[in-house]
Amino acid sequence: MATTELSPLQLGPVLATFERRPDVLISLLQAVQASLGYLPPDAMGAVARHARVPRSRVYGVASFYSQFRFNPAGRRRVAVCRGTACHVSGARMILEELERTLGIAEGQTTEDREYSLETVACIGCCGLSPCLSVNDEVSAKLTPKKVRKQFRAAKKSAPR
């Protein structure tokens, strides 16, 4: 069965700047993500048709690279550091607490699109471990309790 398609008006101009060849695939995915913020299935279908590659290969390639996302990013992108220093000081507990507090799993976005949750290999401030960043602002020396407090409060104050 056919899927509903993004209107060509949305993606057409982005696609039009690329040749219709398989080797443009990654650049094309980057351009589509830059314009939509993520890669919805319909957009990957349009990319597949434009670059003349199978749909499965588009997803295969896109899901191989951590730069591509398949959910819209939240207005606040929470990135939990899983670098070595953070890992040994309890990053896993921080992540689990966040998943509970926000009600989403790693890689997902809250329904109100306020928060998205991801992990990163190292933020680069190991002395402050365990840490996370919300957009570009780092929260340091975390404990599950601190996380709960920070995000409960933030959730309440978030604009409706």
Add this chain to the structure above:
Amino acid sequence: MTDIMTSKVQVSIDGRTVEVDRSATVLAAALENDVFIPHLCHDPDLIPAGVCRLCFVELDGRLVTSCNTPVTAGATIRTDTAAVKETVRGAVELLLVNHHRGSLDCDEGEACELQKIARFVGIDEARLRRLRHPDRNLAADTSNPFLEFDPNICVLCGICVRTCDEIVGVAAIDFVQRGVYTTIGSAPGEQWIDSDCVSCGECVVRCPTGSLSLTDVEVPEREVKTTCTYCGCGCGIHLGVAGGRIVSARGVRENPSNEGRLCVKGRFGFEFVNAPDRLKTPLIRRGGVLEEATWDEALDLVAEKFSVHRGASFAAIASAKLTNEENYLIQKLARAVQGTNTVDHCARLCHSPSVAGLVQSFGSGAMTNSSQEIGDARCVFAIGTNTTAAHPIIGLQVMRSIRQGGKLIVANPRRIELAQHADLFIQHRAGSDVALLMGMMRVILDEGLHDPQFIALRCENFEAFRESLARYDDATVEEKTGVPFARIAAAARMYAENSPASILYAMGITQHTHGTDNVLATSNLALLTGNVGRPSSGVNPLRGQSNVQGACDMGALPNVYPGYQKVDRPEVKAKFEAAWGVELDDAPGLTHLEILSGVTGGRIKAIYLVGENPALSEADATHAQEAMDQVDFLVVQDIFLTESARYADVVLPAATFAEKEGTFTNTERRVQRVRKAIEPVGGARTDLWITCEIAKRLGAAGFDFETAAEVMDEIRALTPSYGGITYERIEETGLQWPCPGADHPGTRYLHGERFPTRSGRGRFFPLTYRPPDEEPDDEFPLVLTTERSLYHYHTSTMTRRVPGLELLRSEELVEIHPQDAAALRVATGDEVRVTTRRGEVVARALVTEVSPPGTICMTFHFHEAPTNVLTNAAYDPVAKIPETKVCAVRVEPVG
């Protein structure tokens, strides 16, 4: 060149010196010499990948993966050194950990190659415990009715991914995610059934771990080698039987038509044979109701009525689903017993223009090439054929040609699957084929891309043809086709400059009021460029049904005896009168449409309708239904109580292809055996037996056949092109006609030396563009064209009795372009009413860019929405095929 390819080299394998092909891989060389090397991702049909890391050997002291390493002369190969064993054992251990979480107790039994390999290399379970085991437990995907995927036991050898890409050309699946999360998938969260999978099962056949498996497997007690009953590809299958039922099918590897490959219908489509509602006893209409009767009652009644309606008032409609032997007997019954040449069959509705057209231009109305040759073409020009849907196994050859660097030109009003693979896609207006093809030819001539030597030596009537090209100037061609001329010119160059080029076409060419002209246009194009008479080079009408080629060959046509010997030639008439011992009529009989209009006109009084369903398949089906309702005496011989059987006076229950002996001739002219796998269900009898019984009860001699082989003996004696075909010779592999003598090897491609025309030359035809009979107007502003679904066949009498196929496609859908849908305020899933001058049908809409603006498309598979109530019965003056591909319609939302 050939020498180098086939020459042998000596290598040493584990100390033994053997001779192997120079082009072999180390793995192939070892396996050929009975030395086992563990392997999971190797398949002889796939490009070596070296993914699974199990096939290590030492080649001249160096560890290499044997599946993708070629042999070299004098190489020393060891499969048994300590280094090899340790490396392979390590690789097996790592795979086992991901497969059933490291247990050696595998549920997959014999399907699991990994388990066999583990036994071969000797795995210690204690050693497995030291490895880290994956902790994820993913749900199995059981969404597809025919196959299941269990990601937990998948070892990511990728054989399924490569099969779907390299062989099937669909690439529905790929490796997705990364690292330890890698799995096989298609799109985020997408279930198998929503992927692009065509359910052919080729991946399942090759999966070495049982991760991909067939749903509802029943192990057959025995297998019978036969020929598939669906499309004209004519694939060899092993039918599995258990408890007197058909339970499985698998491809015959040695069969050149399919080389072991099957499509969804050929692998999964045989449940209909044992469907509970098969006709099991004859039925006679008494007091307006069809009641059960004995064979004697039914046959005596048929004979009594047929004896009254001899000569011009009798008509037989044979079937492209029957064997050659049965078609031969039906035409013999009509001619020798009933004294009329009025015998026809559904080829009239699909490829009669191919027979009429190609006989005029080439002298023979069949595919010039073999299916396999298409894969070796440098250019495939597919016009009016949705090959991957209607002829899936020939579709695989198109994919093979592309993979080998061949060019693909697709011309179709619809953006079919193949269009995505095409180097050039031409979306021309339905019915504008003559303008398109003649426009291409003018470019070829203007630019000197034609083959003057071939034209001079092998062709005739070139000058008249050349003059007719002048009418196809750029502007005219553009106007008629709706395609920018530059694109048409590019197609012309691509076709002319890449030889050998093969034209494929199907009903998009034939089902028009100018179907014969369309066919002649394709033969003009091939002659102009010298693309006939060599391997992979020719004109190839893809025949629709399993034995439509054979039914034509057997003379189930009103103007010819078996072997296309014309009924109005005195010497031919004399030959058959002598053979059959009766006087014969020399007037050609009526065609399919003429038979039905002959009923309403009062001429035809009795119809013997075998294995055919005009109530759904005939253009302007309402008229066909009226005719069947009106005719004095209608006998329907079929496997189910079809929509047409409901009009019958007598219904005779016939056997399916799985219940009888005989032969089918596939689209590449290959005559192949059909073999009995099970006894006919209930009281059903073979069509061969039934036709002979009717003839005998009519007092006719020459119908005392005990076996199909005896019928073939008579066919061979009277049909020159079948002269050398015996059951002994086709026991293993079929033969391609012409095969005139007992020592003739059969013919892979036609017209190598001369054309079988009177002059021995191929004939050019000047052509005039004629528009379709019905064009859109204010009242009926859209064009309706028709198509086939991969999942169904003809009027779906068989396929809709296969629950899995019914699940994959369960209803008629009106394909409509988003622009037209928006104008009508229709969305996918909405019910729409489609109306023509002849009738109306209600079905749900599918909004898609596959159909061009202004054109909608429907199949004719579904009796709930009988599309042919809409179609136009206006027909081609030569071939008398109705124009089922174009009519004018109005679409309205319902409610």
